[in-house]
Amino acid sequence: MKATVTLAMAMATALFTLAGCGSAEDVDTNAASAPAATVLTSDAIEVTGDTGLYTYGDGGAKTQIRFPVTTQRADPVLYHDVRRLGESDGVVVVLDSYGSRNGGERCANGRESWVRLFSIAKKRMTDAVLAESCLDRREAGEPPVTWEGNGFTVNARESRRFVIVNGKAKSTEAPR
Structure with a gap:
């Protein structure tokens, strides 16, 4: 101090x-009354092979969590972006987007995006929701995902709302 x-x-x-x-x-x-400098919260994901490494930094503490990445669909060399959406129920929620692997006529220069939920206390990924996929022809709106207090909405033609319950993304829609 x-x-x-x-x-x-x-x-x-x-x-x-x-x-x-x-x-x-x-x-x-x-x-004497000036606020102390603090390290801001940060999120990063590095991909090596089929493994992602999520790094969460908060106030100088750093937590790293390994998780699987579907590199048959996504190519982090083409494009990779990580954006924090929010936190709820002890879980950090990020939008993790990659360039799509070439799918021939079906997909060129597209994106594969997942909403990933990470429990910092449990040090593991607790859930992943596909938000956008060029390969599956699942188009997202702009922005692809929005955060609302205790959950998120995947914006698309048929938007889907999720709340965070026990570390998982639970759809608020009734099953069809």
């Missing part, structure tokens, strides 16, 4: 002096 305050004081001194906002003597009273 002392190092954080000292760093904050040094930064405040430089900023006050450069901006002409006051003297160096004024810095001590302002720096």
Whole structure:
């Protein structure tokens, strides 16, 4: 904590002096109340072969979770993007999108996207929902997935709403 305050004081001194906002003597009273720098939450997924490695960082702590990736369908070399959607019921929810493997006439330059649920406490992927698939001709809207408090909606011609229950994505639609 002392190092954080000292760093904050040094930064405040430089900023006050450069901006002409006051003297160096004024810095001590302002720096003591300056908030400590924190490491923001981050999400990353690296793929090696058929294995994904999800990395969750929060406040300096880092958790890594291995999970299977269907590389017969998805090619992370073509395209790969990870976006956090939200958190609910102790689960981090991300949208994990890849370029589609070439499916001939059916699919070229498409995407394969999954909503993945990771339990940080249990250190495992608890669920995955296919959101978009060029190979299955499942088109998503824009944005493909939206977060709403305790769950998410996969946006498509027939949108599907899910809530997080016991670490799993549970559809709110009645079975047909």
